[in-house]
Amino acid sequence: MDALSIRDLEKRFVKGRRGEVYALRGIGLRVAPGEIYGVLGPNGSGKSTLVRIVATLLLPDAGEVRVFGHDVVREAWKVRELIHRVSAEAAFFKKLSPMENLLYGARLYGIPGRIAARRARELFSRLGLPPDRIGKPMEQLSRGQQQKVAVARAFLHPPRLLLLDEPTTGLDPRSKREVQELILELREREGTTVFLTTHDMEEADRICDRVAILDEGRIVAQGTPAALKARVSCDGSEATMEDVFFAVTGKEWGDDEGPEAT
Numbered sequence: 159m160d161a162l163s164i165r166d167l168e169k170r171f172v173k174g175r176r177g178e179v180y181a182l183r184g185i186g187l188r189v190a191p192g193e194i195y196g197v198l199g200p201n202g203s204g205k206s207t208l209v210r211i212v213a214t215l216l217l218p219d220a221g222e223v224r225v226f227g228h229d230v231v232r233e234a235w236k237v238r239e240l241i242h243r244v245s246a247e248a249a250f251f252k253k254l255s256p257m258e259n260l261l262y263g264a265r266l267y268g269i270p271g272r273i274a275a276r277r278a279r280e281l282f283s284r285l286g287l288p289p290d291r292i293g294k295p296m297e298q299l300s301r302g303q304q305q306k307v308a309v310a311r312a313f314l315h316p317p318r319l320l321l322l323d324e325p326t327t328g329l330d331p332r333s334k335r336e337v338q339e340l341i342l343e344l345r346e347r348e349g350t351t352v353f354l355t356t357h358d359m360e361e362a363d364r365i366c367d368r369v370a371i372l373d374e375g376r377i378v379a380q381g382t383p384a385a386l387k388a389r390v391s392c393d394g395s396e397a398t399m400e401d402v403f404f405a406v407t408g409k410e411w412g413d414d415e416g417p418e419a420t
């Protein structure tokens with residue numbers, strides 16, 4: 159059974175005078191259990207919308223999305239037990255500290271407090287959360303620090319399908335690397351399936367088994383990074399993911415991509 163299967167997915171939004179616009183159109187993909195699958199696309203290409211639909215936070219307008227066989231619309235409650243989403247707008251108890259937020263989550267999942275606290279400290283240290291922040295209220299942390307706490311929480315009690323919406327956007331290079339290592343380790347250790355979005359081509363190339371390139375709500379290419387690069391390499395020199403994007407969209411991959419707004 160697929161960990162995630164998506165067929166003919168469509169999502170439209172009403173946008174002022176432009177009326178209805180497609181955020182996603184004709185999306186089809188399948189993710190195998192234990193796979194790290196990346197959705198790579200520029201800002202506004204539909205990545206967060208796609209993740210929100212899989213996470214049961216948005217309803218599709220057409221098509222079908224299943225998580226381990228369960229339909230995200232008709233069996234949303236079941237899907238919610240199998241997933242965890244990390245995004246820029248992560249929800250925390252703002253008055254509680256990073257440690258308290260993680261221990262609260264651990265209790266819900268029946269992880270003993272001492273074990274959870276040790277593991278949480280290890281995750282915070284790896285992600286470079288300053289030690290003096292671990293006991294401070296979440297609301298006093300910077301955005302990047304809050305993002306590290308959100309990532310740590312997901313790794314403390316990993317779900318069957320981990321949804322990571324731009325988990326490394328806005329992080330410093332060292333923390334970025336650490337998050338990538340954690341993702342690879344998690345799959346190795348627990349066999350967790352990971353569905354992640356990124357606009358970092360190097361990241362997609364480095365950690366994803368397969369990627370879908372999204373442009374204006376459509377998948378314009380899909381495959382292993384190696385196969386995608388081989389397809390566009392013509393003179394024997396190695397192609398980059400930037401070359402792949404240019405070959406399938408005719409557009410340059412902007413290197414001025416700022417952090418996501420959503």
Ligand SMILES: Nc1ncnc2c1ncn2[C@@H]1O[C@H](COP(=O)(O)OP(=O)(O)O)[C@@H](O)[C@H]1O
Nearest residue numbers: 171172181200201202203204205206207208420
């Ligand atoms: N709630 C919403 N209402 C209207 N338009 C939206 C909404 N959410 C997303 N969109 C639009 O859908 C498109 C895709 O957005 P999004 O999924 O956030 O892209 P990405 O995450 O790749 O930056 C954009 O044009 C965005 O403006």
Ligand SMILES: [Mg+2]
Nearest residue numbers: 205206418420
């Ligand atoms: Mg987004």
